[in-house]
Amino acid sequence: MSRRSLLAAGGAALTVALAACTTNDPLADQANAGDNKNYIAGDGSVTEYGASERKDPVQFAGTLFDGGKVDAADFPGQVTVLNFWYAACAPCRLEAPDLQALYADFKPQGVEFIGVNIRDEKAAAEAFERNFKLSYPSMMDKDGGVLLALTKYVPPSSVPTTLVLDKKGRVSARILGVAEKGTLKALITSALAEN
Structure with missing residues (x-):
């Protein structure tokens, strides 16, 4: 041949x-x-967990970008929203104004919002927060400690992912991808209404 x-x-x-x-x-x-997204985009799917389906209260500790400490052991008694993000994530930019608006609406009712930044150095994270006028705190998680701890309860498998924790500190809902304002509002309201 x-x-x-x-x-x-x-x-x-x-x-x-x-x-x-x-x-x-x-x-x-x-x-x-090859569009350099560098993240796994969620599909916007929402999973709600009935009270009997929820696992134990989440456990993790972290450090905020301002140096403060966060411990999940302090969450029970209040509804808490955890949002996994980083500055170059386009869907994170899309949902940021709605997250801030919901935080302002629900803060008087004792709802806590905490960002979990999985990639950025302090300067990039703070620039994002200034740009979108975010007034709730974010913690550093470049080492993946918080993300790993939460996989025991419900995997936050895309960025952004938003978790709603009930008053007992258990995951009551998860949104994979952009948290639509009306949907997240309904999930928080539902968690607030529980005893």
Whole structure:
């Protein structure tokens, strides 16, 4: 067989092999798009957990960008919203104004909002907070400690992810992707209404 024939046969075999490997995998499609998102985008799905389905109260500790400490042991008795984000995440930018508005609406009712920044240094995180006029605190989680601790209860498998914790500190709802304002408001209101 000539060299040209050998190369042609090899190329055809490679084309067939690669075609057989292609599937409709949205994560692979996103990675192949090359648009530098650098995150796994959530689909906006909402999961609510009935009181009997909820696991134990979450346990983790973290440090806020202002140096303060956060301990999940302090959460019971109040509804808490945890939002996983980072500054270059486009969906995080999209939802930030709504999160701030909901925080302002629910703060008088004792609802706490805490951001969990999974990637940024302090300067980038603070610039994001200034830009979107966020007045609730965020903690640093570049080492993934908070994220890892929460996977025992419910996996925050995309960025952004928003968790609503009930008055006992248990995960009552999870939003994967952008937290739509009306949806998150309903989830917080529902958690507030529980005993």
